[in-house]
Amino acid sequence: xxxxxxxxxxxxxxxxxxAKPPHATRVVAAMSGGVDSSVVxxxxxxxxxxxxxxxxxxxxxxxxxxxKGACCAGQDIHDARNVADQIGIPHYVLDYESRFREQxxxxxxxxxxxGSTPIPCIRCNQTVKFSDLLRTAKDLGADCLATGxxxxxxxxxxxPELHRAADASRDQSYFxxxxxxxxxxxxxxxxxxxxxxxxxELADRFSLPVxxxxxxxxxxxxxxxxxxxxxxxxxPGSGRAGEIVHLDGRVLGEHDGVINYTIGQRRGLGVAxxxxxxxxxxxxxxxxxxxxxxxxxxxxxxxxxxxxxxGLGTLEEAARAEARVLVRVRSTRPPVPARLGFEEGQPAxxxxxxxxxxxxxxxxxxxxxxxETRILGGGFIARSLPADARVAIx
Numbered sequence: 001x002x003x004x005x006x007x008x009x010x011x012x013x014x015x016x017x018x019a020k021p022p023h024a025t026r027v028v029a030a031m032s033g034g035v036d037s038s039v040v041x042x043x044x045x046x047x048x049x050x051x052x053x054x055x056x057x058x059x060x061x062x063x064x065x066x067x068k069g070a071c072c073a074g075q076d077i078h079d080a081r082n083v084a085d086q087i088g089i090p091h092y093v094l095d096y097e098s099r100f101r102e103q104x105x106x107x108x109x110x111x112x113x114x115g116s117t118p119i120p121c122i123r124c125n126q127t128v129k130f131s132d133l134l135r136t137a138k139d140l141g142a143d144c145l146a147t148g149x150x151x152x153x154x155x156x157x158x159x160p161e162l163h164r165a166a167d168a169s170r171d172q173s174y175f176x177x178x179x180x181x182x183x184x185x186x187x188x189x190x191x192x193x194x195x196x197x198x199x200x201e202l203a204d205r206f207s208l209p210v211x212x213x214x215x216x217x218x219x220x221x222x223x224x225x226x227x228x229x230x231x232x233x234x235x236p237g238s239g240r241a242g243e244i245v246h247l248d249g250r251v252l253g254e255h256d257g258v259i260n261y262t263i264g265q266r267r268g269l270g271v272a273x274x275x276x277x278x279x280x281x282x283x284x285x286x287x288x289x290x291x292x293x294x295x296x297x298x299x300x301x302x303x304x305x306x307x308x309x310x311g312l313g314t315l316e317e318a319a320r321a322e323a324r325v326l327v328r329v330r331s332t333r334p335p336v337p338a339r340l341g342f343e344e345g346q347p348a349x350x351x352x353x354x355x356x357x358x359x360x361x362x363x364x365x366x367x368x369x370x371x372e373t374r375i376l377g378g379g380f381i382a383r384s385l386p387a388d389a390r391v392a393i394x
Contacts, residue, residue, distance in 0.1 A: 015047065016144055016188055017155065022048035027188075028137035028145050030129065031055045031084065031091070033076025035203050035210050036148030038083040040190050042206040044146060045087045052140060053091040055080040056133065058100040058124075059221050082209050094136065096128055103127040105221055109234040112227065112259050115284030116361025119175070120219055126178045134186060144188050151176050152192030152373075153184060160184045162310055162375040164367070167195040174331040177365040177378035178308045231259045242287025244271050247280065247296060247390045258282050261289050264297055264357030278357075280391055290391075298354040298387040301338075302329070302364050303346055304379030311368070311376035315340075318376075319347040325376060326367040327351070329358050335367050343385065354387040 007020050018025050022044075029041040031053045044051045055077050077093055084091030104123045111118035129147070137145040150165035150172045162184060165171040179187070191199060203211035222230050232239050239257030246252055252271040255261065260268075265279040269291060280297055281290040309315040311323075319340040326335035327349050337352040349364055358381060365378040386392050 016049075016146075018143055023050060025144075026050040026052065026140070026142045028133075028140060028142040029053050029089075030133060030145065030147045031080040032148070032216075033079035033083075033210065034148065034216060035208070035213055036150075036191055036199060038080070038148075038208050038210050039199050039202045039206070040146050040148045041083065041089060042087050042208060043190055043202065045089055046206070051089045052142065053080065053084040053089050054133065054136065055091065055093050056096045056100075056128065057093055058096055058128070059105070079210050079213065086209065087206070094133075096132060099132060100124070100128055105230075105234060108221075109231045109238070111361050112231045113235060113238055113284060114361075115258055115282035117262055117359040118361050119363055120221075121175050122178060122363055125176055130179060130183045130187065134183060138186075144186055146188045146190055148191055149176060149189050150191055150196075151189050151375075153187070153189050158312065163192070163373040164375070165191075166193045170196050173367075173375050174328055174363060174365050177363060177375055178306070179310075180308060181310065184310070228257065228259045232257075240287055242289065244269065244289045244291060246273070246277075247290060247292035252277075252291065255289050258284050258287060258289060263359035292388075292390070294356075296386070296388045296391050297356045297358075299351070299356070299358040299384040300354050300387045301343060301348055301350040301385040302327075302358065302381050303343055303348050303383040303385070304364055305382040307347065307377065307379040309377040311366075315347050315377065324369050325349070326369050326372060327378075328365045328367070329355055329362060329381070335365075335372070337369065340366075348385070350385075358384045360384065 013019055014022050014025055016025060027044050027049045029044060029051055031037045031041055041051055041053050057077060081091055104120050107123055108118045108120045134145050150167060150170040152163040152165060154161050154163055162179060164173045238259055241254055241256050243251050244253045244255050261279050261282060263279055266276060269277060275293060277291040278294055278297055279289055280292045283290065307315055311318060319342055323340045325338055325340060327338045328335040338349050341348055341350055360381050360383060362381050363378055364381055366376040368374040368376055
């Protein structure tokens with residue numbers, strides 16, 4: 001039988017949308033040891049929620065201790081524990097190392113070897129954080145999972161919606177497009193409406209030991225910023241030599257492994273023909289790096305895989321209607337106008353104006369052009385549709 005102190009009979013909702021007071025609402029706070037997630041845990045505790053902090057150990061402690069400024073490393077686990085002790089909440093460290101290696105690191109290496117450009121932070125959110133951790137939160141009897149991501153969850157007329165963060169400079173919507181409807185029902189993002197400056201002020205106000213800690217800048221398991229070194233370590237012998245080939249068929253030189261090249265790269269090619277050359281395609285099976293002029297980087301559209309749709313109806317219905325969208329193909333680029341449609345019987349995105357340097361394996365995130373903040377979903381780029389026919393033929 002429900003007692004009066006655990007349910008509000010008059011229809012009131014707490015800040016997380018539940019019809020009961022905060023003290024009767026259990027929240028699992030994902031604590032990476034950084035400022036953002038620490039502030040989330042402290043805010044919720046101050047509001048009276050029943051908070052449990054969880055930190056994930058994602059990779060080898062020996063390597064982690066030497067790595068500063070990356071999430072889920074040894075020092076970060078220590079910092080998360082100190083924050084939890086200070087604000088007075090239970091804290092657990094879960095060993096997800098094998099799961100992280102399998103779902104994120106191994107995928108990272110295999111994607112690079114296939115000639116694509118992976119985004120491990122999206123994979124981590126997809127598999128470890130919003131799947132495994134979410135399941136653990138439910139096992140603990142939590143009403144929801146709260147994270148320190150900068151993105152907004154709002155209640156729309158047809159259920160919860162995902163929107164870009166109020167602070168555009170901190171917006172993480174590109175990395176969270178794969179959040180499913182079921183996950184969106186359960187996850188909360190308390191920082192989505194706050195600027196970073198205010199979050200730092202809150203850290204000072206709560207006297208958190210991490211208040212002055214710098215933000216993470218790197219991929220956590222790439223200790224020296226060298227993707228190629230990580231791939232070579234995970235897949236010994238992957239740096240096999242091959243040819244650097246011009247789009248006109250000329251062999252210009254040799255490379256020491258396709259893992260050292262990305263679409264759009266200009267510097268470090270080791271070849272010269274007078275005019276600037278860019279990497280326009282990577283043919284991993286043949287170990288060829290194709291180079292050409294800048295105009296060869298232009299892409300008129302995309303075919304996507306592992307699609308996630310958060311808009312009205314289905315993605316197929318939106319494609320049949322040639323719905324207008326905004327699409328972002330790199331986390332550092334602004335969304336650009338496009339329309340949905342079909343190519344070779346598959347849902348596709350067609351740019352109003354060709355985009356430059358689109359890489360297979362990256363994400364294409366779709367936004368509602370009406371208001372420009374709602375995330376409609378997206379997918380990983382399976383193939384680009386080049387504006388230059390030579391790129392498709394090569």
